[in-house]
Each structure stands twice: as C-alpha cells, then as structure tokens.
Amino acid sequence: MLKAIFMVISLLSFTAVAQGVTTVDIAQGRAIYATCMGCHSPERHRTGPQHCGLIGRKAGSAVGFDYSLAMQQSDIIWTKKTLDDFLTAPLRVIPGTKMAIAGISNKVDRANLISYLISLNQDAKCQYKEIP
Numbered sequence: 108m109l110k111a112i113f114m115v116i117s118l119l120s121f122t123a124v125a126q127g128v129t130t131v132d133i134a135q136g137r138a139i140y141a142t143c144m145g146c147h148s149p150e151r152h153r154t155g156p157q158h159c160g161l162i163g164r165k166a167g168s169a170v171g172f173d174y175s176l177a178m179q180q181s182d183i184i185w186t187k188k189t190l191d192d193f194l195t196a197p198l199r200v201i202p203g204t205k206m207a208i209a210g211i212s213n214k215v216d217r218a219n220l221i222s223y224l225i226s227l228n229q230d231a232k233c234q235y236k237e238i239p
C-alpha cells in the first residue's frame with residue numbers, strides 16, 4: 108500500500124517536472140512559503156485558511172474558515188494566473204480582503220511559490236489530513 112502511494116507521488120512529481128516545473132522550483136517556493144506561515148499552514152486554518160487543495164477551489168470556499176465578504180464574493184477560482192495576480196497585490200485584486208500584506212513583487216519568487224502551492228495538491232500531508 109505504502110509502496111503504491113510512493114509510486115503515485117513519484118509519478119505526479121514526474122508530471123510536474125514534465126510541465127517545466129523542477130523540484131528545485133518547488134523547494135525554493137517552499138522556502139518563500141515560510142513567510143506565509145505566520146498566518147497560514149498547508150493543512151489547517153490559522154489566521155489565514157489552509158492551503159491544501161487550494162488549486163482549483165473557489166476563493167473563500169474552504170469549509171470552516173471565516174473569510175471576508177470581499178473574498179467570498181470575489182468570484183475567483185485559484186489557478187496559476189489568478190494566484191499570480193492576487194499574490195502580486197492582494198488588496199488591489201480583492202479590495203477589502205483580510206489578507207493585508209503588500210504582496211510579492213518578484214515574478215520568479217511568485218512562480219516558485221505557486222509551484223509549491225500546486226505541489227500541495229499531491230502532498231501526503233494534504234492527503235491524510237486526519238493525522239495531526
């Protein structure tokens with residue numbers, strides 16, 4: 108069973124690499140994510156919502172998190188493109204959001220961070236949320 112899970116994970120990382128994202132990009136993105144961890148964690152809600160399953164979900168829709176009305180009504184689906192816009196200038200893209208940070212001006216930093224966030228959809232810590 109465990110072996111099968113590892114095989115799926117390595118297949119998925121191979122897919123990511125095939126799409127031009129390297130494990131180095133993801134590792135650099137994880138390092139930048141450290142600056143998000145004051146408020147976020149992949150697997151649980153803190154000051155900000157959890158990021159497991161972020162890609163493809165509607166903004167403001169993670170169950171059990173108290174979002175601003177602005178984010179709930181933003182009509183955004185999180186993709187590479189919408190995340191890139193939002194993370195450049197959160198308050199410009201969603202005026203009234205509770206995520207009051209300046210944003211990440213460096214394009215490469217944003218791309219690496221987004222690669223990390225995408226990789227979370229396949230991360231074991233997101234697949235097994237019941238394990239503390």
Ligand code: HEC
Pocket residue numbers: 140142143144145146147154155156157161165166167168169173174175176177178179194203204205206207208211220
């Ligand atoms: C000062 C605290 C804080 C920091 C630092 C922070 N966030 Fe947030 N974030 C929030 C809050 C609060 C929300 C909910 C916003 C709302 O409801 O308007 C949020 C929401 C989000 C969302 C929308 C999630 C969803 O479920 O729709 C994303 C994506 C996000 N943050 C990414 C990041 C990333 C990436 C970083 C690091 C660069 C970061 N945040 C840093 C507080 C923070």
